[in-house]
Amino acid sequence: SQELEQSPQSLIVQEGKNLTINCTSSKTLYGLYWYKQKYGEGLIFLMMLQKGGEEKSHEKITAKLDEKKQQSSLHITASQPSHAGIYLCGADPISRGSGNTGKLIFGQGTTLQVKP
Amino acid sequence: SQTIHQWPATLVQPVGSPLSLECTVEGTSNPNLYWYRQAAGRGLQLLFYSVGIGQISSEVPQNLSASRPQDRQFILSSKKLLLSDSGFYLCAWRRVLNGNTIYFGEGSWLTVV
Numbered sequence: 620s621q622e623l624e625q626s627p628q629s630l631i632v633q634e635g636k637n638l639t640i641n642c643t644s645s646k647t648l649y650g651l652y653w654y655k656q657k658y659g660e661g662l663i664f665l666m667m668l669q670k671g672g673e674e675k676s677h678e679k680i681t682a683k684l685d686e687k688k689q690q691s692s693l694h695i696t697a698s699q700p701s702h703a704g705i706y707l708c709g710a711d712p713i714s715r716g717s718g719n720t721g722k723l724i725f726g727q728g729t730t731l732q733v734k735p
Numbered sequence: 736s737q738t739i740h741q742w743p744a745t746l747v748q749p750v751g752s753p754l755s756l757e758c759t760v761e762g763t764s765n766p767n768l769y770w771y772r773q774a775a776g777r778g779l780q781l782l783f784y785s786v787g788i789g790q791i792s793s794e795v796p797q798n799l800s801a802s803r804p805q806d807r808q809f810i811l812s813s814k815k816l817l818l819s820d821s822g823f824y825l826c827a828w829r830r831v832l833n834g835n836t837i838y839f840g841e842g843s844w845l846t847v848v
Contacts, residue, residue, distance in 0.1 A: 650835055661741075661825060662839040669835070707779065709837075721767050721829040721837050722794065725779040 621646050621712045625726035632698050633734050640693045640729045642708030651691045652709040652723065653682050662707065665693075695731075703733045737762035741826050741840035748847055754799075754813040756843050758826030761807065766828040768809040769837070770801055774822040785809060786831075821847045 624643045632638050642651070650669045654662040666675045668684035668691060675682050679696045695702055709723040738761045748754060760766050770783040783801035784792040791801050798817050802810045809826055826840040 652837065654839070659823070659842070659844065661841040662827075664836060664838055667836055709779070711835075720784070721769065721827075721835065722781055722784055723769075723779075723837065724781075727778045 621724060623708055623710055623724055623726035625706075625708055625729050627729060628727065629730040629732075631732045631734065634699060635697055638695050638698055638731070640706050640708075640731075642691045642693070642710075642726050644689050644710055644712070646712060647688050649688075649711040651682075651684050651688070652711075653691070653693050654707045654709060656705045656707060656728070658705065665706075698731075698733045700733045700735055703731055705730050737828075737830070737838070739826060739828055739838055739840040741824075741843050743843060744841065745844045746846070748816050748845065750818055750847055751815045754811070754816050754820070754845070756811040756824055756826075756845070758809040758811075758840055759807055760809075760828045763807070763828070763830050765806060765831065767831055768803065769827040769829075770809065770811050771825045771827060771839075772822045773825060773842075779825070783809075783811070816847045818847050821845055 626641050652667050653665040655665055656662050666682045668682060671686040671688045673684045681694045684691045705728045707725050707728045709725045711723055741758050768785045771779050772782055773779050781794045785803045788803050788806055798820055799813050824843045827837050829837045
């Protein structure tokens with residue numbers, strides 16, 4: 620079955636530093652989603668990427684999807700304590716029927732701590 | 736604007752008791768609706784998927800069931816809870832005709848004791 624692998628599993632950075640979280644799939648993806656979660660709370664939508672080579676930015680967070688649509692990265696510039704949380708990548712695998720069903724699979728998450 | 740609500744937020748239930756978690760979406764029509772479970776150390780797993788009233792697809796075999804009695808209402812149920820049903824349950828929705836973004840509710844913590 621198709622799986623998403625996130626790396627690193629956890630990350631501790633000093634405030635102001637840049638960081639990157641990666642999400643890799645063994646198969647081509649229809650859509651790639653990035654979410655942020657505080658423990659015990661719902662998922663907050665960050666960005667969605669669908670086209671190979673696509674890149675989107677929101678405030679200090681940038682997400683990219685590679686040309687083969689199998690790997691995505693999330694980059695945070697000048698991290699702040701408000702960026703702390705669990706980052707999850709989710710994907711709509713083409714193998715699930717025709718794709719674009721919204722039936723997402725998720726990575727295990729990356730826990731980010733930002734030290735003031 | 737569209738919003739999604741889940742309740743109750745927290746629930747402690749004894750083994751063998753019934754369960755009903757409710758999810759409601761506002762501000763849209765005919766959304767795709769989803770129930771996910773987030774168990775400790777297992778990540779998020781899709782449980783049920785619905786494209787319309789009365790149309791439910793079960794993604795994994797389990798002790799739970801789902802129903803969609805109204806267009807924007809999605810209910811997760813069980814007749815008899817098991818200890819293994821404990822976890823964090825998340826409802827999600829997607830507007831099909833205009834964009835593929837999937838939004839999640841606040842989640843419901845279920846502890847079966």
